[in-house]
Amino acid sequence: MRHLLDTASLDRAEALRILDVAEDMRDTQSREVRKLPTLRGKTVVNLFFEDSTRTRISFEAAAKRLSADVINFSAKGSSVSKGESLQDTAQTLQAMGADAVVIRHGASGAPHTLATSGWITAGVINAGDGTHEHPTQALLDAFTIRKRAFGDDSRGRDLAGMHVAIVGDILHSRVARSNVWLLTLLGARVTLVAPPTLVPQDVSAWPARVVYDLDEAIAAAPDAVMMLRIQLERMNAAYFPTEREYSRRWGLDAERLAALPDGSIVMHPGPMNRGLEISADAADSPRSTVLEQVANGVSVRMAALYLLLAGERTDTNAEEDAR
Ligand code: NCD
Numbered sequence: 001m002r003h004l005l006d007t008a009s010l011d012r013a014e015a016l017r018i019l020d021v022a023e024d025m026r027d028t029q030s031r032e033v034r035k036l037p038t039l040r041g042k043t044v045v046n047l048f049f050e051d052s053t054r055t056r057i058s059f060e061a062a063a064k065r066l067s068a069d070v071i072n073f074s075a076k077g078s079s080v081s082k083g084e085s086l087q088d089t090a091q092t093l094q095a096m097g098a099d100a101v102v103i104r105h106g107a108s109g110a111p112h113t114l115a116t117s118g119w120i121t122a123g124v125i126n127a128g129d130g131t132h133e134h135p136t137q138a139l140l141d142a143f144t145i146r147k148r149a150f151g152d153d154s155r156g157r158d159l160a161g162m163h164v165a166i167v168g169d170i171l172h173s174r175v176a177r178s179n180v181w182l183l184t185l186l187g188a189r190v191t192l193v194a195p196p197t198l199v200p201q202d203v204s205a206w207p208a209r210v211v212y213d214l215d216e217a218i219a220a221a222p223d224a225v226m227m228l229r230i231q232l233e234r235m236n237a238a239y240f241p242t243e244r245e246y247s248r249r250w251g252l253d254a255e256r257l258a259a260l261p262d263g264s265i266v267m268h269p270g271p272m273n274r275g276l277e278i279s280a281d282a283a284d285s286p287r288s289t290v291l292e293q294v295a296n297g298v299s300v301r302m303a304a305l306y307l308l309l310a311g312e313r314t315d316t317n318a319e320e321d322a323r
Contacts, residue, residue, distance in 0.1 A: 001014070001018075001123075001304075001307040001308055002115075002123060002308070003111075003115045003123050003124045003125070003308070004123075004124075004125045004126060004135055004136070004304050004308065005111050005112050005115060005124065005125075005126045005133070005135070006112075006126065006132070006133040006135055006178065006181070007133065007135045007138050007139070007178045007179075007181040007182040007185070008133070008177075008178075008181040010135075010181075010182065010185065011185075012158070012185055012186065015139070015142070015182060015185055015186060016156065016158065016186075017307070018139055018300070018303050018304060018307060019139065019142060019143050019146065019154075019300075019303075020155050020156065021303035021306060021307060022139070022140075022143055022296070022299040022300045022302070022303035023154060023155050023299075024303075025298075025299040025300075025302040025303050025306070026296070026299040028065075029065070029295075029298070029299060034065055035064070035065050035066075035067060036065060036066050036067060037067050038066045038067065038306060038310055039063070039066040039067050039068035039305065039306070039309055039310065040067040040068075041069075042068045042069070042099040042100070042309050043068065043069045043070075043071065043096070043097055043098050043099050043100075044059070044063040044068045044069070044070050044071070044098070044099065044100045044101075044102065044305060044309075045070075045071045045072075045073055045093050045096075045098040045100070045101050045102070045122075046059055046060060046070065046071070046072045046073060046074075046102045046127075047073045047089070047093070047101055047102065047103045047104070048072075048073065048074045048075065048103075048104045048127070049074075049075040049080065049103075049104060049105045049106060049110075050075075050104050050105065050106050050128065052104055052127070052128070053270075053271065054270055054271075054294055054297065055104065055127050055128065055136075055137070055297075056072070056074075056104070056127070058294070058297040058298050058301055059102045059125075059127060059136075059301050059305075060072065061298050061301075062298050062299075062301035062302040062304075062305055063301075063305055065298070065302060066302055066305055066306060068099075068100075068305065068309070071096070071098070073089075073093075086105075086110065086113065086114065087117070087119055090114055090117065090119040090120050091119050091120070093120060093122070094119060094120040094121065094122070098120065098122045099122055099123070099309055100122050100123045100124070100125065100305060100308055100309055101114065101120065101122045101123070101124050101125070102125045102127050103124060103125070103126065103127060103129075104127040104128045104129070105128075105129050105130070106129075106130055107129065107130050108129050108130030108131055108132035108174075109129060109130070109132060110129050110130075111124050111125075111126035111129050112126075112129075123308040123309065125301075125304055125305070125308065128174055129174065130174065131171070131172050131173065131174055131177070131234065132174050132177065133174050133177055133178045134174040134175050134177075134178050134269075135178050135182075136297070136300055136301055136304055137174075137175050137178060137179075137269050137297075138175065138178035138179045138181070138182040138183070139182065139300045139304070140293055140296045140297040140299075140300040140301075141175075141179055141182075141183075141226065141267060141269070141293065142159065142179075142182055142183060142186055143296045143299070143300050144265075144267065144289050144292050144293050144296050145159060145162065145164070145183075145188075145223070145224050145265070145267075146159060147292070147296065148265050148289065148292075149162070149223070158186040158187045159183060159186040159187050159188035160186075160187030160188070161187070161188075162183075162187070162188040162189070162223045162224070163188065163189045163190075163191070163220070163221070163222045163223050163224075164179070164183050164188050164189070164190050164191070164222060164223065164224045164225075164226060165190075165191045165192075165193055165217045165218070165220075165222040165224070165225045165226065166179060166180070166190060166191070166192050166193070166208075166226045166228065167192075167193040167194065167214060167217070167225060167226065167227050167228060167250060167252070167277070168193075168194060168198070168227055168228035168229070168230060168250060168277050169194070169198050169228050169229065169230050169231050169239075169277075170192050170194045170198055170199055170200060170203070170228065171194075171197075171198045171199065171200050171239070172198075172231040172234040172235070173228050173229075173231065175226075175228060175269045176192070176228060179226065180192075180206050180207065180208050181207075184207040184208070189209075190207070190208040190209070191208065191209045191210075191211060191217055191220065191222065192206075192208050192209070192210045192211070193210075193211050193212070193213070193214050193217040193250070194210075194212070194250065195212065195239070195240055195246070195249070195250060196212060197239040197240065198239055198240070214249065214250050214252075214256065215256065215259075218256055218259050218260060219259070221260075221261045221264065222260075222264055223263070223264050223265070224264060224265045224266075224267055225252065225260065225264065225265070225266050225267065226267040226268070226269075227252050227266065227267065227268045227272075227277050227278045227282075228268075228269070228277065229268070229269070229270075229271060229272065229273055229277060230243075230246065230273055230276055230277055243276055246276065246277075247275065247276050247277065247279075250277065251275075251276060251277055251278065251279065252266065252277065252278050252279060252282040253279045253281070253282065254279060254281040254282070256282075257279075257281055257282045257285060257287070260287065264287065265287050265288070265289050266278075266282050266283075266285065266287045266288045266289065266290075267288075267289050267290070267293060268283065268288075268290050268293075269293065270290060270293070270294065272290070
C-alpha cells in the first residue's frame, strides 16, 4: 500500500487485509513487551493542522509500538501560523527524511494533494480532511463491529448481513462518509438518521438509506448504532432549533438504549457531547464500544503504518514479527 487516503477507493481484499493485520497487531498488544522492532529506523511525522486528541495520540502510540521515530508537528505554534504553505511544510518534512506523513487538515483533499504533488516521497495517511474522509476511523469502527460479532474468529470475515445505523451530524462528518463506503464494501447495510438539515445534498448517490426518525431506525433493530458528534465548530448557521430539541429527537437516551435489541452495540468516534447526541447511560453502558474503539484504533493504525512502510515485505513477516 502506497498511501491510505480514503475508504472510497479501497477494494474488499485491501480492506480485509488491513483488518486482519490489525488482528495480528492487537494480539501483540496483550503481551508484556508490546513493542515490535518492525519499523526501526523509519520516521513517521504527525502533521496536524486541526485539533485532535485521540487520533494524534493513537498514531503516535501505533508508530512507537512499531519502533518508528515519531515527530509531532501541530500547526499551532509552527510556521504555518506565519503563513507557510502546505508545499513548504511538506518539503521541510521531506528534507528531514520522513518515511510516512500522517496528516489532519481542515481542507478536504489536502492529503490527496500531498500524496500526488511530488513534494514528498513519503507515504501519506489521511487522519481526517475537512468533511471528506477519515479512513482509519472507519477501519477501526469496522474492526470493532467485527470483533464484537466474531471475537477470536474474526480474521477473514466481512460484515455481510449486518445493519449499521449512523446517527446525527452526517453533513459535517468525515467519519460518516468513510464508514458508508467501507461498511457497504464489507457487505453491511447502512441507514443514515438525521434531521433533514444535517443530511448532505448528494446523499442520494450514497449506498445508504436515509430516515429522519431515530425511533423508526431503532425499531429496525440495527446491529450497531453509531452516534456522531454535533460539530458545532463547522456550523455557521442554525441547523436545529435548540440543543434540547435535538437531543429529544436524535439523541440516544436511556429509553432508546433500552429499545435496542440484545447484542446490538453503541458506538461513538469521540469526542462525545454527553447529554447532546448521547446520554451518559448510553455512553457508559455495556453496549458501548467507545473505549474499545480507542484501543482498536491503535491496532488498526499499527496495521496501516506497517502496510505502508513495510509493505514490500512478504505477508508472513507481520506474523513472524508478532511472535
Ligand atoms: C472525529 C474527527 O475528528 O473527525 N473524531 C476522531 O477522529 N476521533 C469525529 C469528530 O470530531 O466528531
